[in-house]
Amino acid sequence: PDRRGALGRTLRRHAAARLPEHMVPGAFVFLDKLPLGPTGKLDTRGLPEPGEDGPAATAASGEPPRTSLEAALAEIWAEVLGTARIGIHANFFEVGGHSLLATRVVSRVRARFGVDLPLRLLFERPTVADFAAALAERLGSDADATATPVANAIPPADRSAALPLSYAQQRLWFLDRLMPGSGVYNVALGLKLDGALDEPALRRALTALIARHETLRTRFPVEDGKPRQEILPPFDAPLAVLDAAACGAAGIVPPADMTPETLGRALRPLAARPIDLERGPPLALTLVRLAPASAVLVAVLHHAITDGWSMGVLAREVTELYRAEMAGETAALPPLAIQYADFSAWQQRGLAGSRLTGLIDHWRDRLAGAPEVLELPWDSAPKAGGDRPARSQRLRLNPAETDALRGLASRAGGTLFMALHAGFSLLLSRWSGQRDIVVGTPIANRTHDDLSGLIGCFVNTLALRLDLSGDPTGAELVERSRQVTLDAYAHQDAPFELVVDSLGLKRSLADTPLFQAMLVLQNAPGGQLELPGLTVTPLVDDADIARFDVLLTMVERDGGIDAVLECDGHRFNAETSARMARHLKRLLVELGAAPEAGAFRLPLTDTAAEAARIAGWRLAPPSVPEVSAAPGSLWTPIDRAATGTSAEVLNPDLAPVPIGLPGTLWIADGLGAPPTRTAITARWTETGVLERRIDAAAPLHAVPAAPAPSGPSSPTEEALLTLWSTVLERPVTDTGASFFELGGHSFLAVQLMARVESLFGCRLPLASLFTGGTIAQQAALIDRRSAASGSDEVLVMLRASGDRGTILLPHEISGHVLCYQALSAHLAAGWTVAGLQARGLDNTRPPLDRLADMAACYADAVTAAGLPGPFVPVGYSFGASLAAELAAELERRGLPVATICVIDALADPKAFIAGVVPSDDAGRLLYMVRAVEHSVGIDLGLDAGTLRQFGHETRIDLVHQRLTASGAFGGAITRDQVAGMLAVFRANLTAADGFAPSVGGAPLHVWVTDALAARPGLPTDLGWSAVTTGPVTIHRIAGDHASIVKAPLVEELARDLNHILPEAPS
Structure with a gap:
């Protein structure tokens, strides 16, 4: 069977290279002779029924079942493998089986016979005959009886109680909270649709899909820091339709060539939009019209409600729902026995007590002492927090190379994944110098039949720890991988996050815990969207955000393997990531070709050619660049030109390391003396420069001891x-x-x-x-942050130690006092400095919309805090009118006001903003955004066209996303706070429109920029004489409205202000 299967794959590849796809045979069935009729002609009725492909046909050949138990198992295997029948001596893993399908077999055996068998058993007994014998031992005397299904259904959850999150959802929800506003955990599906698309039918199909799967209408509200699932009632599919004009306004430029790759990159902003899990829904649907008969459907789901398997379910069901809508029929979809919330409640009940403790204890023992960091030779230091750019490299193993790896795995009693895991771990070991390698890998975790048709996040993560010590051959590494992988499969129910928590690892935003390399072999049931009357083409787009230092994603296609190696662009430059991909390809090929060779002696490159290059550099070093190291680089050139030494970079086995990889530097004086080992970690670059690593760890005696425990000091x-x-x-x-x-x-x-x-x-x-x-x-x-900008408290203490009096800084039109950050730093010592921000910024209380009410509220805050007088209100822009109003209010209360200072503003705020602030909602939101950008020093990349294409709520979402991603407000701003900011802004516009000044008696100083003074028709005092009976002094200052409160002009402004502040009492 093995030879026939290999020959079948060879014939299929040969045909595929010469025939159109629809003419390539789907299966090759090998016969000892052709069945002939009485006349000697071919009797087609005597031909065996082929399976779907070569392996399936091979599976169908062989001895039929001999017992009812074998017959039941053969039926299960045939259903899972997708073939009509299977011989009892066919090896499951040689006829198309893999670990995911093996899991489904074990699940169906459990449902059919009520016996929970370990997945390992199928690897050890991979034929129906052998597996039936093992099962018979478990079943006892009734083993040959007709098997009947055993009740094993997942019960419905109690919908009157709070619905818990599954462990997978908890992990994704936590990551979403850790990186708010990031689209890194979005799962996107982009499809180009060419032909006559029926948009209403598509919308109805998507609406039916949302009604069918509760996960698609689930939100995750939080109470006391604990999330729960809340299922929303069915709703119409939120399908946004963008035409060419809307695309342009959103910054999306469809490419001229319209290839799947260029379209994928162009529509990346749609896939990266953050999804608010707390508000829901957890998906976004967009139809982009490219031409009258061409469009792109982009479906974005948060990973908390989907996984790779689910996207196949989605594609298959949308295909059937759209077909039914077009035909006016009822969709032929089987009813769902349960929903995801039933599973999550069942999982929480089942994974508890001693079972969960046993699983966690196993993993803790298995991973004890594992290295916490994979020490790859980064080019630059890692950056903590924020999105990490991805560098992607594509590679392919041809069918012959893939068959060699598959054969290697088969001889070890394993799967192709185990050979790939061994090869990937070997690469990481060769690059890092570590012999203890932990690699993460996802597992579908759909161990129950009822879960196969659900859309939801079931995937768990396994940490595969491979020991590469000694001098193993490639075949030995695959055997080690087999043992590690089967052990992990047997304990796959342990939630990964709980495993990590149990290990007590140090947490860092720079590194993922436990492992920094991930291996994914995509073998979940696929699903190609096939819509009647349309040509459907999946878009292709490499990830632009890296989630790991290294992520290797592989998929079997056309007999070979297509792979994408994705590296963290902060740590690896383009040259290094490309080199890693080349080394990986070479290593996998060599592993399959020479499995009995020493794994650490398998070449990563053309060894002879590279050795010749290094030999030339070793003796004749090139000149060293003038710049010793780029900013953030971990490597700096070694200048050997003046020393006359030769150099070698060797691994622990004293063999030369490949170009680009680190090793120990050995030097010789060129006079015949043996080389000397140094303590320097070095590498050769592609241009022949010898570099040393500059971030070497301190010697043990130089590492400071842990500080003594300290008690509270505040x-x-x-x-x-x-x-x-x-x-x-x-x-x-x-x-x-x-x-x-x-x-x-x-x-x-x-x-x-x-x-x-x-x-x-x-x-x-x-x-x-x-x-x-x-x-x-x-x-x-x-x-x-006790009085941070997002707080509803109006008093923001910027300096609380002065006794000369208090400088009060009322907010500008956005409601914030961020515009005073630079100014407050330069104000005279001895003064308390307090900002006054608008009420309602957190959207929990309505904002004030009259200047008099604001002044009364702020005066209350000043007196309640017991701030010392005299008071000096200093107002910038809209805050100038507030400063004058506040001064009058303080005087009415009998509180001393030394002077009023206003900066670059007219007394009447309505006149100042006339013709500047737009009247429409989108325009006003943009004006507020510009005020915040100016205050904080950021650029959110928004324009009026982008905002006007969306409704009000979506605009709020977009601004919240951009503010969060910018890191302004410490990254802690919420959507409610953004909505509060807009409400405050509107209220301030209303207050400006109703300007009716109160009159005080304090002297008033006005700073006027050259830009404002140049506006025609303004009164000399800018109208400020109307708000005070005291003297008004005008100060001219260079700059414009934006630059006056920023360095360097703000220093001159502060000097002027400090000069007019009253002296300390003697």
């Missing part, structure tokens, strides 16, 4: 000690201890942040626990 630290003790359910006394070192984990981190917000009224980003995870660091952050 009320905030004391409160946090109590809070942490409660959340962690253990006494916490050391303010310098890390949350994760004390036993905290991801879900507790979310709950802790919720409790912090409740206790202090201060929302901290979840990421702050990774970058500053001690009580001392968290307390300092809380103290700095």
